[in-house]
Amino acid sequence: MKLQDLVREKYVGRFYFARFVSNVGNGMAPVALAFAVLDLPNGSATLLGTILGINTVALLIMFPFGGVIADRYGRAKWIAYGDVMTAVLLFFQVSFFATGNVPFWVFVVVNVGCGLLLGIWWPAFNGVLPALLPQQALQKANALNNMFSNTALIMGAALAGILVSTLGSTTALAIDAATFLIAGIVVYTFKHVTPPMEIIENTVLHDLKEGWRVFTSFRWLVVIDICFAFIVMSWAAGENVLGPLVAKEKFDGAKSWSMVLTAVSVGLIVGSLIAMRFHPKYPMFTMMCLTVFLAIYIWTIARPQPLWVIILAAFVWGVVFDLWKTIWDTALQTRIPREALSRVAAYDGVIVMLFRPVGLALAGPLADKFGVEFTLNGAAALVVIAILFSLMFPEVRKFERL
Numbered sequence: 001m002k003l004q005d006l007v008r009e010k011y012v013g014r015f016y017f018a019r020f021v022s023n024v025g026n027g028m029a030p031v032a033l034a035f036a037v038l039d040l041p042n043g044s045a046t047l048l049g050t051i052l053g054i055n056t057v058a059l060l061i062m063f064p065f066g067g068v069i070a071d072r073y074g075r076a077k078w079i080a081y082g083d084v085m086t087a088v089l090l091f092f093q094v095s096f097f098a099t100g101n102v103p104f105w106v107f108v109v110v111n112v113g114c115g116l117l118l119g120i121w122w123p124a125f126n127g128v129l130p131a132l133l134p135q136q137a138l139q140k141a142n143a144l145n146n147m148f149s150n151t152a153l154i155m156g157a158a159l160a161g162i163l164v165s166t167l168g169s170t171t172a173l174a175i176d177a178a179t180f181l182i183a184g185i186v187v188y189t190f191k192h193v194t195p196p197m198e199i200i201e202n203t204v205l206h207d208l209k210e211g212w213r214v215f216t217s218f219r220w221l222v223v224i225d226i227c228f229a230f231i232v233m234s235w236a237a238g239e240n241v242l243g244p245l246v247a248k249e250k251f252d253g254a255k256s257w258s259m260v261l262t263a264v265s266v267g268l269i270v271g272s273l274i275a276m277r278f279h280p281k282y283p284m285f286t287m288m289c290l291t292v293f294l295a296i297y298i299w300t301i302a303r304p305q306p307l308w309v310i311i312l313a314a315f316v317w318g319v320v321f322d323l324w325k326t327i328w329d330t331a332l333q334t335r336i337p338r339e340a341l342s343r344v345a346a347y348d349g350v351i352v353m354l355f356r357p358v359g360l361a362l363a364g365p366l367a368d369k370f371g372v373e374f375t376l377n378g379a380a381a382l383v384v385i386a387i388l389f390s391l392m393f394p395e396v397r398k399f400e401r402l
């Protein structure tokens with residue numbers, strides 16, 4: 001299917017538009033929230049970390065239940081509900097930022113609420129494109145969706161920098177909230193494409209168990225998810241905590257690190273374009289091998305190479321990661337039974353994200369005790385070990401594309 005035909009498919013254009021708008025908001029949020037929190041009278045890096053941690057914990061708790069809700073009650077409908085309710089919570093938070101005083105309980109309520117809603121939204125999202133397009137068009141559709149999303153994230157981050165420096169963080173946060181409201185309204189117009197189950201005979205617990213049974217029946221899925229739990233932990237420690245520290249001590253601080261992260265983002269867009277025509281015979285084997293570029297990226301930061309080398313490694317990893325996302329989403333959408341897709345996607349998300357908070361929490365203390373270089377080299381080595389472990393399983397090595 002050609003790109004122009006794909007976008008013309010009924011509701012697909014609306015789907016992409018909603019994703020683009022909400023990802024502009026997602027790109028704005030990290031910058032706008034960080035400066036909004038730090039500018040508060042009681043603002044600090046610790047408060048910011050606590051807020052992000054609350055959101056992640058709520059997300060992980062809701063994930064399995066979110067898959068059940070999405071499978072039972074309609075995926076597109078719950079994406080729309082999630083976006084709209086997230087907008088309401090964010091506008092509520094903005095109203096306090098406008099006064100210059102945000103009580104801690106407001107952060108708790110808003111971030112628990114947003115985390116819980118994301119725990120439904122995420123597994124629901126994987127089940128929408130398969131309802132809009134034929135199976136043979138899904139890889140190209142996923143790649144195009146990633147391209148739109150990544151472009152929007154870059155635009156959102158750039159827009160946030162301009163808005164925060166000119167109109168202030170509160171204005172940027174208000175626009176972020178508005179993007180979710182717009183996206184939710186658009187998705188609501190085609191909620192009928194993923195209707196709720198007509199008859200619900202089973203309990204929630206039964207559906208959770210059935211989702212877990214389906215999830216564990218795919219050995220390739222379980223093995224790669226477990227390995228990626230450690231890979232994501234290493235990535236978070238390197239890029240989110242120790243990378244900025246190295247940039248501050250060895251390079252030009254935030255300016256240098258923003259160049260590195262921009263390179264990752266540009267790599268994601270290039271990866272989206274490549275993914276439209278990238279069809280390896282053994283996709284899981286190929287992508288696990290290519291994941292070694294994450295280890296290389298982390299290693300270039302460990303004993304810091306020239307900045308251009310780190311930027312190049314970041315760009316290549318961005319390309320690889322987007323290829324991974326496209327192939328992974330397509331594999332789930334084409335191999336997992338449609339009626340259990342959201343529940344399986346939920347367990348997938350839980351396991352992959354499980355150790356990310358651990359990486360964020362331990363990176364600093366380990367660097368203090370053993371040194372930044374040793375800790376980053378350890379993170380890179382852990383990525384390589386996880387890759388090699390996954391390739392011990394024939395279900396991963398011999399997984400063939402349809």
